[in-house]
Amino acid sequence: MSIPLRVTILGLLAMLLAICVPYQFVYTVLCIVQIGTCIRALKSAMHTQSAQDYNFYNYAHSMLVFMLWILPINMPVLVVWIHNLAVQWMMPISSRNNLMSVLGYILLVEMMSTSAMIPRVTSRSVLFANDFARQC
Amino acid sequence: MLTLFSVRLLTNTMIFALALYAAVYGVTYAYRMHYLVNALCFWLYAIHLTNGPLKQWIFGPPLMDGHVKKRP
Secondary structure, three states: OHHHHHHHHHHHHHHHEEEEEEEHHHHHHHHHHHHHHHHHHHHHHHHOHHHHHHHHHHHHHHHHHHHHHHEEEEEEEHHHHHHHHHOOOOOOOOOOOOOOOOHHHHHHHHOOOOOOOOOOOHHHHHHHHHHHOOOO | OOHHHHHHHHHHHHHHHHHHHHOOOOOOOHHHHHHHHHHHHHHHHHHHOOOOHHHHHOOOHHHHHHOOOOOO
């Protein structure tokens, strides 16, 4: 997916979240997206059999497990919201429409959906430490 | 400026603290866990960004394009 399309989808999601949809619904959608990311990562890893692809699959799978454990906390609110919609009881904007509550998940899931592995952090201090160790 | 050690330490500390919180307060204060994992996701996203355009801003310019100068 191109960057403008990704930004458009994220903006639309944020707007819906701010106006009418509770963040629990967005979280459920993110869980489904993460399941898709894991399936793609596993297919890619099984096809290429490379350590890098298996690393990414393990990372995606770990984050999915994190999110699935948090899902039962959000499900009751989602059930109540769907029930309210079914009986046409429109609630005013409340604390459930909070973008910051789910922004971290949105950013990370969106980053991982591009198959971007978390990088190994390097710094000048590491190079300095290597030089120092070599001299000793 | 961040170092490799401090980033690893902070990441491991956050994950272990989350596990400890889940074990002790996971049932009583369940909603708070959602926000703690949200904060962890923010941190992981920040680490993702270190490989992008923000790399030089956080870690400074690379030393001689990554090559270590040999001593005579």
